[in-house]
Amino acid sequence: METGKHLTQFTYQYHSLIEKHLEEYGRDTFPYYGAATTIVQIWQASDGFVTFYLEEPPGLPGVEQLRGYHLIDYSNYTLNTLCQSTSIRYLRVSDGDIGVPVTILTELPPDVKRPQEITGNWLSEKVNEALIDGSIIGVPLTGMMVSPIVEFKSGIRTAITPSRVKIWSPTIELPGKGRVRMYQWTHADFWWFPEQLPVDISAATELARNDLLALRTVLQLRGPLTAENAQQDMSIQAATLLERACDEFISLLDQYGEQEEKIHQWLYKPEHHLFLDLASDKVFSKLPFGGNDSDFVVRRRDGTYVLIEIEPASARIFQRVKQEPTKEFNHACQQVRDWQRYVRDNVHTVRTEQKLENIYDPRGMVIIGRTQDIDGEKAAIRWRDMKNRHELYLFTYDELTERVRALAASLKKLMHNLA
Numbered sequence: 001m002e003t004g005k006h007l008t009q010f011t012y013q014y015h016s017l018i019e020k021h022l023e024e025y026g027r028d029t030f031p032y033y034g035a036a037t038t039i040v041q042i043w044q045a046s047d048g049f050v051t052f053y054l055e056e057p058p059g060l061p062g063v064e065q066l067r068g069y070h071l072i073d074y075s076n077y078t079l080n081t082l083c084q085s086t087s088i089r090y091l092r093v094s095d096g097d098i099g100v101p102v103t104i105l106t107e108l109p110p111d112v113k114r115p116q117e118i119t120g121n122w123l124s125e126k127v128n129e130a131l132i133d134g135s136i137i138g139v140p141l142t143g144m145m146v147s148p149i150v151e152f153k154s155g156i157r158t159a160i161t162p163s164r165v166k167i168w169s170p171t172i173e174l175p176g177k178g179r180v181r182m183y184q185w186t187h188a189d190f191w192w193f194p195e196q197l198p199v200d201i202s203a204a205t206e207l208a209r210n211d212l213l214a215l216r217t218v219l220q221l222r223g224p225l226t227a228e229n230a231q232q233d234m235s236i237q238a239a240t241l242l243e244r245a246c247d248e249f250i251s252l253l254d255q256y257g258e259q260e261e262k263i264h265q266w267l268y269k270p271e272h273h274l275f276l277d278l279a280s281d282k283v284f285s286k287l288p289f290g291g292n293d294s295d296f297v298v299r300r301r302d303g304t305y306v307l308i309e310i311e312p313a314s315a316r317i318f319q320r321v322k323q324e325p326t327k328e329f330n331h332a333c334q335q336v337r338d339w340q341r342y343v344r345d346n347v348h349t350v351r352t353e354q355k356l357e358n359i360y361d362p363r364g365m366v367i368i369g370r371t372q373d374i375d376g377e378k379a380a381i382r383w384r385d386m387k388n389r390h391e392l393y394l395f396t397y398d399e400l401t402e403r404v405r406a407l408a409a410s411l412k413k414l415m416h417n418l419a
C-alpha cells in the first residue's frame with residue numbers, strides 16, 4: 001500500500017488545486033463539471049489504481065463519514081471488475097495483458113467475484129430517477145472503455161506505459177430533464193505504475209491547471225462529452241484538437257494573410273481564444289477607446305487585462321533594406337499605447353460603459369507578420385531583443401501558433417511519457 005499512500009498525498013494536493021481553480025474560473029464555466037467534489041476514493045486494484053472524485057449525493061444518510069480521502073485496498077480485484085460493479089456494467093477497463101492482442105471487453109459473467117462492500121451504483125441522481133420512473137426507456141446508455149497506454153509489436157501487447165488516463169463523466173440527454181451528467185463522479189484518474197511517474201506537489205500544480213484547460217478546450221471544440229469521447233484521455237484529446245487548430249490557422253495565414261478581418265474573425269471564435277492568451281477568461285472585440293476601436297481586449301483569469309492590436313500576417317516588422325521597424329509596426333505599437341493611456345485617464349468611464357470590471361493599467365500586445373519574413377540573423381537577434389525589452393508583448397502569428405503547439409506538447413507529455 002506504500003504506492004497508494006503516496007498517491008493519496010498527491011491526490012490531496014491535486015484535488016485542492018482543482019477545486020481552487022474551479023472557483024477562480026467560475027464553476028458555471030464548466031457545465032456538468034463545476035459541482036464541488038467532497039468525496040475522493042482511491043482504489044488499489046490488482047492491475048492499477050483508480051481515483052473517483054464524487055459529488056455528494058443529496059440527502060444521503062451518513063454522508064459526513066464519506067467526505068474526504070479514502071484509500072481502499074481492492075487488490076484482489078481488477079480495475080474492470082471494480083468499475084463494472086459501480087456502473088451497472090457501463091464503465092469497463094482494459095487489463096492490458098502482456099503477450100496477447102487487444103480484446104473487446106464484454107459484460108462480467110455472474111460468477112466473477114465482486115467486492116461485497118460495493119453496493120448500488122454510482123450513476124447520477126437524475127439518471128437513477130429516470131431508471132426508476134422508466135423515462136430512460138429508449139435512451140441509449142452507451143458503455144465506455146478505459147485502456148492503459150500500451151506498446152504493441154505485430155499486434156501483440158508488449159508493455160504498459162506508466163501513465164495516468166484522465167476521464168470526465170459523459171453526459172446523456174434525458175426526456176424532460178435535458179442533458180445531465182451520467183455519473184456521481186465528475187472525473188476520474190486511472191493509474192498504471194504511478195510509482196514511475198512524477199507524482200509530487202509540483203506535478204500536481206501543473207496537472208490541475210492543465211486538466212481544466214484540456215477540459216475547457218474539448219468542451220469548446222467538441223461540445224458536451226458523450227461516452228464515445230469521454231473514454232479518451234482528456235489531455236491527449238485536447239492536444240490533438242489544439243494541433244489541428246494550429247494547422248488550420250497556419251493554412252488560413254498562408255492563404256489569406258493580407259486579410260486582417262478574416263484573421264480577426266478566426267481568432268474571435270471562443271475555441272481560438274487560447275491563441276490570443278493562454279490564460280484568457282473572456283475576449284471582447286472592437287471596443288472603442290477614444291476615437292479608435294481596439295481589435296481585442298482580453299480579460300485574463302487573474303482579473304488583469306491585455307489590449308491587443310493585430311496587423312495583417314503579410315505586414316512586415318522590419319524594412320527590407322535598412323532592417324529598421326516599419327511604419328506599420330510602429331503605428332501598431334503607438335495605437336496600443338494610446339489605448340492604454342485612454343484607459344488610465346478614463347478608467348471610471350471604461351469600467352462602466354465598456355463593462356470592463358476593475359480594469360486599471362492593462363498590458364498591451366501587438367501581433368504582426370510572419371516569422372519567415374524576419375530576414376537574416378541580425379534581424380532575428382533584434383526581434384528577440386525587442387520582444388524581451390519592449391513594454392508591449394510582441395508576437396508574430398507563427399509565434400502565437402508555436403505557443404499553442406508547445407501547450408499541446410506539454411499536455412501529451414504530462415503523466416503520459418509521450419513525445
